[in-house]
Amino acid sequence: MSRATRRRERQERREKASQIPRLPWRNLTNPYPPIEVLSADHVEAIHTASLRVLSEIGIKVLGTDARERMAAAGAEVNDDDRMVRCDPGMVAEFMALAPSNFTIKARNPAKSVTLGGNHVNFGPVGGPSFVTDLDRGRRAGTFAEMCDFTKVLQSLDIIHLGGSGSFEPLDLPAETRHLDRNYAAVTLHDKVWSANLLGGYRARDALEMQCIVHGIEYEDMPNHVVTMGNINTNSPRQLDGNMSAGLTELALAGQPVVVTPVTLLGAMAPTTIAGALTQQNAEALFGMMLCQIIRPGTPV
Numbered sequence: 001m002s003r004a005t006r007r008r009e010r011q012e013r014r015e016k017a018s019q020i021p022r023l024p025w026r027n028l029t030n031p032y033p034p035i036e037v038l039s040a041d042h043v044e045a046i047h048t049a050s051l052r053v054l055s056e057i058g059i060k061v062l063g064t065d066a067r068e069r070m071a072a073a074g075a076e077v078n079d080d081d082r083m084v085r086c087d088p089g090m091v092a093e094f095m096a097l098a099p100s101n102f103t104i105k106a107r108n109p110a111k112s113v114t115l116g117g118n119h120v121n122f123g124p125v126g127g128p129s130f131v132t133d134l135d136r137g138r139r140a141g142t143f144a145e146m147c148d149f150t151k152v153l154q155s156l157d158i159i160h161l162g163g164s165g166s167f168e169p170l171d172l173p174a175e176t177r178h179l180d181r182n183y184a185a186v187t188l189h190d191k192v193w194s195a196n197l198l199g200g201y202r203a204r205d206a207l208e209m210q211c212i213v214h215g216i217e218y219e220d221m222p223n224h225v226v227t228m229g230n231i232n233t234n235s236p237r238q239l240d241g242n243m244s245a246g247l248t249e250l251a252l253a254g255q256p257v258v259v260t261p262v263t264l265l266g267a268m269a270p271t272t273i274a275g276a277l278t279q280q281n282a283e284a285l286f287g288m289m290l291c292q293i294i295r296p297g298t299p300v
Contacts, residue, residue, distance in 0.1 A: 063244035108190035123161025143169035154189035162191030197246025222254030235268035256299035259287030
């Protein structure tokens with residue numbers, strides 16, 4: 001064996017030893033049943049209490065359009081205090097329209113994901129304003145750093161959802177930074193990315209960009225599930241106008257909406273677990289039901 005051959009083999013061994021082992025991309029399913037923290041009767045009691053909250057106390061809805069849609073669907077709406085109440089039958093009727101699972105098509109079809117059932121998907125958070133590292137510590141997030149983080153998400157095959165900016169690029173104008181975040185998601189990773197639902201125009205911008213990426217017409221979006229979006233309720237028991245507007249745009253386009261109540265025990269929710277779960281479930285049911293009222297069958 002020549003000296004050059006031995007040198008090359010040593011170099012190959014060093015390179016192989018220095019590589020970080022990575023699991024290949026794959027869709028995950030959980031073969032085990034979920035852990036039952038609560039008994040069936042406890043779950044039913046919490047759900048029944050949530051239905052009482054919706055029918056007797058209600059949710060304050062700040063968006064006029066959302067209140068009008070709820071009223072047209074049969075809810076009791078008081079425009080003076082902006083409270084909306086829904087009887088249990090109405091909740092059950094509309095929630096029955098939601099699909100139990102659905103698939104979101106990614107820019108790279110091989111990285112499309114299925115949500116629901118026993119499918120498990122991992123993705124980044126969204127919304128933080130700060131970044132941190134070992135060299136420079138905690139600081140305001142910038143667009144350049146957001147792009148670097150997006151590249152990391154692309155490189156990790158154990159991450160299924162790429163997001164559209166896991167923290168806010170505070171060096172960009174608030175009114176337009178969602179466009180830069182979306183552009184980074186389109187160009188720096190090929191996974192599913194999410195729409196910003198803080199207001200109807202931001203949601204529609206994301207949908208129009210998805211149409212360009214996937215080569216579809218806006219009016220045909222309900223036949224192509226290609227994105228998702230997250231809204232937060234203003235706990236306790238309030239849905240603001242920007243959130244309901246973003247939800248409406250996504251639901252009209254037939255795209256999945258994640259309804260996330262912000263129920264911190266002792267702050268925006270009762271201090272007891274049962275009370276907090278009752279409120280959280282009521283707020284989530286309300287948001288998901290609104291999606292079904294807007295467009296029956298909307299993934300939630």
